[in-house]
Amino acid sequence: MNIGIDMMGGDYAPSEAVKGIALYLNDDSKTCLIYCIGNEAEIQPLLDSCGIAGDPRIKVVHAPQAIGYNEHPTKALKEKPDSSIGIGFHLLSTGKIQAFISAGNTGAMLVGAMYTIKTVEGVLRPTIPTLVPKLNGTNGLLLDVGLNADCKPEQLNQFAILGSAYASNVLQIDNPKIALLNVGAEAEKGNLLCQATYPLLKDNEAINFVGNIESRDLFKDQADVIVCDGFTGNIVLKMAESIYEIAAERQLENDAFLSRFHYENYGGTPILGIDKPVIIGHGISNDRAFSNMIIQAEQMIASDFCAKIKSIFKA
Incomplete structure (x- = not known):
């Protein structure tokens, strides 16, 4: 089970995202591979300080760009393909990850979900x-x-x-x-x-x-x-x-x-009706919120929710 996180999204990025991952990984029974998508130079020291840099359940994916809150969603996704959100949706669309999480630009997340991942046929x-x-x-x-x-x-x-x-x-x-x-x-x-x-x-x-x-x-x-x-x-x-x-x-x-x-307590908001799990977090998300978003993504993947939606609307 592979879950991607936009490490550069949120008011306290990337520190609270890293702390949230550490909180999630405190449970040794968790076997998900977490793709940390963002500026490696900023992420790596934080992983070190939290003592999880060498955890085999973490994979850092360098993204040299980030989409700010005030940027136009469609324009930003088009002009910043190497942003953490852009790379996240690329990994999701190509099957490298099975769910994508971000507390960043909500508009960019919605545009990416609807036009990169696509809506389930019939929705x-x-x-x-x-x-x-x-x-x-x-x-x-x-x-x-x-x-x-x-x-x-x-x-x-x-x-x-x-x-x-x-x-x-x-x-x-x-x-x-x-x-x-x-x-x-x-x-x-x-x-x-x-x-x-x-x-x-x-x-x-x-x-x-x-x-x-x-x-x-x-x-x-x-x-x-x-x-x-x-x-x-x-x-x-x-x-x-x-x-x-x-x-x-x-x-x-x-x-x-x-x-x-x-x-x-709840982490984020899933977008229902698209082909794959995408979860949008609050801009002020803290470590607990990020941890709960990972758990939420894990539940959506484990339940095969999106496939069941496709089956319902196909019928």
Whole structure:
């Protein structure tokens, strides 16, 4: 199992990525080969300082260029083929690695995923989810959370299929319950998008649709996968992030429930609907976040998630 990491992506690159790899490799049972893609002159001393320079599970791939946060994604990928993101996608597309992780330029990661790796045949639009902590200690899934601000009912219907597959294969949730985020529980409630999406989800035999869910019930156990357009989902995501910030300000961040809102617990966001596993991390990702992103990539590879998505949409 080979996993590539963009070592130059993130506010604290490459130090936190190296620390995250060290944290991951603390478990001697881990056998993944980690491709560290970035400036070797910067990476090697950090590997030495963390005591993992000679670990056979690490391979450094030199990338002399890096894509900054403010660069235009498409232009940067075209003009910087030797960037850590560019080389990462090349390794992924040629099969040298089986998953690619970055906390760098989100736009470049999305462009690379959609145009270098390609969308699974039959998928109208890829989507990005986020994990939602539930009061009972488990996690749910919310999608889309920002990739598709404007959606059609057919796209939301596919998001439900993608989310259901991720919940069952990666999160190991048996027969996940799917719900549509709406302003009321009744089938006729909501805007035109929700009203048109509801019957599609209800008639979709590939999912376990349980109806509408209101935002006040988001953290309860009424649904495992909650579907919405990316505009709505991103607002919910930012609100959830603010909950942890408020908890931290009030010194409540160690609360059993509120602590689970911290981004580092989940690592990153997978792009669902593309041919191979690609995970995008938060720009402020720390060592724990990077370690969890590697574990997340490992789970996606082990479950053969992308192949199962291809099979679902082929059928």
